[in-house]
Amino acid sequence: MHGELTTLGIKVAPSTVWEILKQEGVDPAPERASTTWADFLRSQADALLACDFIETVTLNGQRRYILAVIEHATQRVRVLGVTAHPTASWVLQAFKNLVMDLEDAGCRARYLIRDRDGKFPELMDEILAEAGIHTVLTGVRVPRMNAIMERWVRSCRRELLDRCLLWNERHLRHALHEYEAFYNRHRAHQALDQAAPLRAVPDPITDPAGIVDLNVRRRDRLGGVLHEYSRAA
Structure with missing residues (x-):
């Protein structure tokens, strides 16, 4: 940025450019170009x-x-x-x-x-x-x-x-x-979003009567250590 301003005939100190970038939360160019672990x-x-x-x-x-x-x-x-x-x-x-x-x-x-x-x-x-x-x-x-x-x-x-x-x-x-x-x-x-790796989220129930009359079954795994709930067919 400092170089481009110089080519336009605008004289400004490099420290001024640095202060402006810092205020705007913009990292120096080498850091912007690098790939973080999260990226x-x-x-x-x-x-x-x-x-x-x-x-x-x-x-x-x-x-x-x-x-x-x-x-x-x-x-x-x-x-x-x-x-x-x-x-x-x-x-x-x-x-x-x-x-x-x-x-x-x-x-x-x-x-x-x-x-x-x-x-x-x-x-x-x-x-x-x-x-x-x-x-x-x-x-x-x-x-x-x-x-x-x-x-x-x-x-x-x-x-x-x-x-x-x-x-x-x-x-x-x-x-x-x-x-x-x-x-x-x-x-x-x-x-x-509440799905499982091998199970998609089912369509939501839009009819209030369907929720009132909902028949839910529970399956226990390992003697009840794990519970699975599903709608009865």
Whole structure:
């Protein structure tokens, strides 16, 4: 701006231009041209996946690690597996299965966000790269860079793991399967305008009589830990 004014024969100090821009809330040109992390997430949401490990302990004292992946755009979550020993071979097989599942679902993911956990082997990035998925690492001790995945982890703990007495790994697998189905097909998501990843919002009832005579049924999952409500046919 200072240069353009000079070419017009208008003499003004650079500091004056800076003060005007500051008052108007306009950042310097290099900062306006740069892409922030939030801009990247918004612009690439349809092509973004995120993953993380969740650690839990069953009632028999066994420590188990849960590996899950979530799609940024749809919020659909996939629980890839549960294990006591997240070895490199186990993690690699889990992601090979994920790549095949994404291809079958027609999901065109281009990026996978993950942290720098040592449980992720280097070969995993090569497997994903062969499928056209580039791995994006979060900063050290910056969980907000993987906020959508971390939000799911919090929901899983609050709505399932902290409310269930999980006896062993078999029971944990069953509970996670039920929660995955509940989360993807029924649970209302504010970020999706109360839809679910695999369920659209139904048309609203416009007839007042239809609300008065509405017949609602409840389905309990995991002995009543999770509830699903639907209209009776």
